[in-house]
Each structure stands twice: as structure tokens, then as C-alpha cells.
Amino acid sequence: MATTTKHAIGNWDTFHNNGPFPTKVLYKTSLEGKGNMPSLIDRYNDAATEIQRLLKDALDKQEGFRAYGSAWSMNHVAHQKDNMHFNAEMNIKKAILDDEMHTASTFKRENLFFVQCGNVIKEIHKFVFDHGKSLKATGASNGQTIAGCISTGVHGSALGVGAVQDWVVGLNLIIGPNPEDIVYLERHTEPALNEVFAGRIKARVIRNDGLFNAALVGLGSFGFIHGAVIETEDRFLLKRYVKKINKDLAVELSRTLDFANSGFTVPGETDVNGKGNTAFHYKVFINPYVNDPEYVVEAIYKKPYVAEYPDPLPRIKTAIYRDLIILFTKIAEKYKNSIPKLIKVLEKSVLPAVDLEATGTLAEIFWDAPYQGPAYAIAVGVDHTNSGKALELLTRLAKDEGPIPGIYAMRFVKQSRATLAFTQFPITCMLEIDGLIWKAKKNKIISMEQFCKRTIEVLQANNIPFTIHWGKTADWSFPGLVQYMYGDKATTWKEYRSALLGEKGAKLFSNKFLEDTGLNEFIVNTSPELVQSIA
Amino acid sequence: MTIRICKRKNLSVLLLFSFIILFSLSSCYSVRIVNKDGTPEPDPLNNSGNFYKGKKVHVIDTTISLKLHEGDFYLIEKCPSGGFYSVEYRVTFGGVLLSAITFGKKRKVKIKYVCLKEQ
Ligand SMILES: Cc1cc2nc3c(=O)[nH]c(=O)nc-3n(C[C@H](O)[C@H](O)[C@H](O)COP(=O)(O)OP(=O)(O)OC[C@H]3O[C@@H](n4cnc5c(N)ncnc54)[C@H](O)[C@@H]3O)c2cc1C
Secondary structure, eight states, X not given: OOEXXXXXXXXXXXXXXXXXXXXXXXXXXXXXXXXXXXXXXXXXXXXXHHHHHHHHHHHHTTOOOEEESSOOOSSSTTOOSSEEEEOTTOOXXXXXXXXXXXXXXXXXXXXEEEEETTOBHHHHHXXXXXXXXXXXXXXXSSOSBHHHHHHHTOOOSOTTTOOGGGGEEEEEEEOSXXXXXXXXXXXXXXXXXXXXXXXXXXXXXXEOHHHHXXXXXXXXXXXXXXXXXXXXXXXXXXXXXXXXXXXXHHHHHHHHOOGGGSSOOOTTXXXXXXXXXXXXXXXXXXXXTSOOSXXXXXXXXXXXXXXXXXXXXXXXHHXXXXXXXXXXXXXXXXXXXXXXXXXXXXXXXXXXXXXXXXXXXXXXXXXXXXXXXXXXXXEEEEEGGGHHHHXXXXXXXXXXXXXXXXXXXXXXXXXXXXXXXXXXXXXXXXEEEEEOOOOHHHHTSOOHHHHHHHHHHHHHHTTOOEEEOTTSOOOTTSTTHHHHHHTHHHHHHHHHHHHHHHHHHHHHTOOHHHHHHTTTOOOSSOOGGGGSOOO | XXXXXXXXXXXXXXXXXXXXXXXXXXXXXXXEEEOTTXXXXXXXXXXXXXXXXXXOEEEEEEEEEOOTTOOXXXXXXXXXXXXXEEEEEEEOHHHHHHHHHTTTSEEEEEEEEEEBOOO
């Protein structure tokens, strides 16, 4: 039997201390030992039974229940006041067997894997690499769980691929304590696995594009994600360049993403006519307090896999232009106890000059995140054609109404089909501000809450459509925020959620974050077709 | 006069003491080896604000006494996953001193390790 330990914790906090949040109980479920239960599917189903037992307990007590992963979300999206479940020890992974493929599937069997919710990206990297495969895209590092990534829509390493949920092709949810509450969802237009597979995990199948797209970025509120079927591709390498380039050029390229006609080219990364190749990933780093004529940019290009290449990690470990928070904490290291001094340093110093090159796999280039202290991260998504304008507005906000201890970056991601993906524009520019949590009164500067509120107001006042990363710092109670960002899509999401979970289930998987955003609304009398397979 | 001599004595003792403290501080360091492709065994209750945050940490803090004919020793530890994610070995001045004055027969061992997550 899978075993669950129960801890009366009193308070729960995120990895970067964006809480604490009062919490009664933390559960941690460990799988049955392999020696006692050698079949991987048996262990998976055994864990499902245990989760259903916990869900029944919570329902009986009329309490809420929420699964969480690595607690990397920097707000209260992963928090629930009654029962929180730590998933990371639920980490079964398996390749897909021939007899599990749907006859109409267009996926290659060898590219598909089934992974349990608590697998962190790093262990999935290794597992698929050992099968000759690579993940398609991740965030800037590797410590999140797969379920955590899907639930908030983690993006960041690949411009042309999309976010993590965009390579998920099947979802196994547990929505309650009964046998029919184990469901396996897929798109009806893109079936992947068949009833044999579903039978093995004791799930009823629903193939329905609308439901699947809604459940993907489910904010922890669409049931317990027990497992996901993911699509990988053949191994590849990435060549990463970090350079300082003219600021206008960097911003112009962000706006057009037209690498072929940009003045920014990297020697060796051009076609036969000398035109720039499209980068796999493009990122711009900005210190808002300095009028530097140059910005640091990171451009990464995809290469065929070869077994022999210099190990990129020793260089990456000392390199600071990786994750924005790494860069910031390197600058802030000496001044973290004095925010005014830190701001003075930011006002004086431009971002360090750099000219780096490194080659590695996706797992190596987007490796471990080394910072463990308190931090915030604000991330708004805008259409990339609005990136220059949004950057100008939000850097001006920091200068005029700040300062705040943080620096900026922009990353770019292809549109997602997930209903509530914040990567909803044809190409979304994620404009990010990362830094150290500060006390407004003590440092006599604007508060984090006020700055977040002003971010929304400024973008609204300038008619720039935007989204906000679900796992980051924001004024989530801002009136009408979600409706403003997603319009009808927010209603669609609520309808599918209500139809799938029913009223009791919707309450069970709700939390304060959902209430703050208004997404907890239960919609009565939804059409049963929302949760039926479409032929 | 007596007082002055006494002070001077105190001063030299103080200097010696400070030297020892400085020396012991500077000769107190740790080396950490981390497994590049490994995933650490998690511990959601570990809230330390350092490298070990969120990781399940095992600590060995002991003094090993070796017999006259014993020159070498192994510490045999068990990770359920069968592998180590990280090992940190701490060298302290006290430990070096103890080993020196006991001719290597007493070895102070301070190790922190994290196992790989079970697969
Ligand atoms: C150092 C660092 C770097 C980051 N880099 C990036 C980046 O590059 N790109 C990016 O987009 N974001 C980034 N983020 C944000 C972070 O990746 C996301 O917030 C992500 O969702 C966190 O994953 P997690 O496993 O920690 O999930 P958690 O934060 O623990 O949970 C996130 C959500 O998933 C839900 N959830 C988790 N497991 C389940 C389950 N089994 N069933 C149902 N719901 C579940 C939770 O309830 C919650 O709603 C970063 C954060 C940090 C701290």
C-alpha cells in the first residue's frame, strides 16, 4: 500500500517565502516499495486508491484539498487552508507500449511517455534522455513538478514550441473518491492512447478538445492530476550565446521576432544568404534604472544531437545570465539587508558585459536554480508586437513610482491551446520583473502590493491587452482582472470545470486564489456534452 | 608595574587566542560534491534557507576511534534509491588538531549528504 504521512504544520510557505499561509495539514504520499509490488501499473493504481481515500476524508469533513509540487509558484495558487498534498514522491514514469496506442493516433509511440504527477522536470529529462529523447521545452530551470508546470502554464525555454502544457497529450485526473472519478482526458482531434491503456489505469476516457484544453492549465482546481502523457522528440543540442547589443536593436527584434531581417546576427547562425536564423529561444535582460545604450540578450539555436561536446556546465555554473533571479541575486548578494543601498547599486551599475557561448542539451542549458532565499517575480504576458511599449511603460513605472529592488527581462513563447494559458497571444512576450521581497515602510518605498496594482492599471490605461503568469506575484484580487484578461475564455473554463467536478468537487478543489480571481464560480446546469467524448 | 606585566601577558594570551580563532576559522571549510543529472530526495518540511532547502538531509557528526592497526575506515551509508545526490564534507581546525595529536587514531567526521530521489 502507498503510505501517507500527515503533518499538522500550522503554516505553509512557498519555496521563495511568498507566504506564510495558515494551513492545517500537509500530507505526503509515498509509493509502495518495488519489492512488495513489482508492477509499475499496480503501484500507480495503488497510489490512486490512496489519493481517493484522502479525497473522501476531505469531502466527509467538508474541507478543501489541494495537491502541490515543488512550491515554486510565488503566490497562493498552490495553497489550501485545510489539506495540502505534497506530490513529489509520486514519480512513476513509463514508456508507452504498442498495445496502448490509439489506432487513429498520429503520434509516434516512441515519443510518448506516461509520467506521474510528482516527477520533477529534471528526472523526466533524464528518463527520456535514456530513451534517446528530449523534452520539447521547459522553464528556465528544472525543479518544478510536471503537474505544477501544467497547472500554471510554465514557459520559457523555447520560442517556437510553446509552454510545458503544449507537449502534454493526455491527462489522468482523480476528481473524487468513486471508481468513475478516475478519468483520462485527451483531445478528440488528436487521440493518443487507447482503451487498453485507460483500462490499465482504471480510468474512463473522455476525448473532448474543449474539456482537455480547459483542464490543462487547471490552477490545481480541476481535480488531482495523477499522471500525464507527454510527447517528446529526438535528442537535440542547443547552442547558447549571450551578448550585449544595441538596445534599440534588441527591442526591435522583440517586436518583430524577424530574425532573418534583423540587424542582430550571430556569426555561424545565418543562412547561405547571411540572413539570421530564427532562434530557439530569445531573451532580453534590462536594468530599468540605468540608461544603458546596450541590453544583454541571450539567443539559443537548435542543433542536431552529437554525443561529444564540451561539458557546458562548469561554464554555466559561473555564468549569471541564465535565470533572471540568479542574475539579480548575484548583483544583490551584498546588499540584501539594505534595499536603498541595493537600489543605489542598480542605479549605478549596468548589467555586466558578457560574450558567452555554450552548447548542451535542453536539460543542461536550463539546469538547476541555485537561489533558495525570499524572492518575488512579476510576469505579464503581452503580444510580442506590444513588447517595446509594455517594457517602456513598466520600466517607467519602476522609475517614477518605485524604485523597487528588481530587474527586468523579456522572453517569447508560441501560443498555447490551453483555455487559461497566459501564453494566449500568437506569440506572447513574457515581461518579467524578478527581485528580493522588500518591506515598503522600512525602506520608504512603494509596497509590492501597490506596485502590482499599478502594473495592471498602467497596462489597462494604455490599452495593452495582457495576461499574468498564474504562478507569480500579482494583485490577484484586482476587480475584474481575470475577465479583463481572458474574457469569454474565463467563462468557458468555469463551465467545463463545473461540468466535470460537480458542485461538491468544485468546492473540494477550490482555494483562496480561485476565490480572489472569481474562478471559483460554480456554473449550474451546464450541458452534459461538455464532459462527453466527441467522436 | 605588576599590573602592566599582567596586561602584557593578557595581551599575548589574547593575541594567541585571536590567532587560534582566526586560524581555526580560516581552516574551517566544506567541500560539496553535487550529482549533475541527479534529482535530490525531497523533504517538504525542510525550510532551511540554503542549498538544502526542500531536500532530505542526512548528517553524520561523529568521532571515529581507530585501533592501532587500523589505518583506513569506511562509513557505510544507505540511500533507498541506491545513490547520492550530494555529499558535503566539513573540515574543521578542531578535527585536524584532534587527528594530529592522536596520530590519526581519532578522526572527527562531519558529513551532510542527500540521497537521490527514488526512481
Ligand atoms: C526558481 C524559479 C524559477 C522559475 N522559472 C520559471 C520559468 O522559467 N518559467 C515559468 O513559466 N515559471 C517559472 N517559475 C514559476 C514556476 O515554475 C511555476 O509557478 C510552477 O507552476 C511551479 O511548479 P511546482 O511544481 O513548484 O508547482 P506548485 O507551485 O507547487 O503548484 C503550482 C500549481 O499546480 C497545482 N498542482 C501541483 N500538483 C498538482 C496535481 N498533482 N494536481 C493538480 N494540481 C496540482 C497546485 O495546486 C498549484 O495550483 C519559476 C519559479 C521559481 C521559484
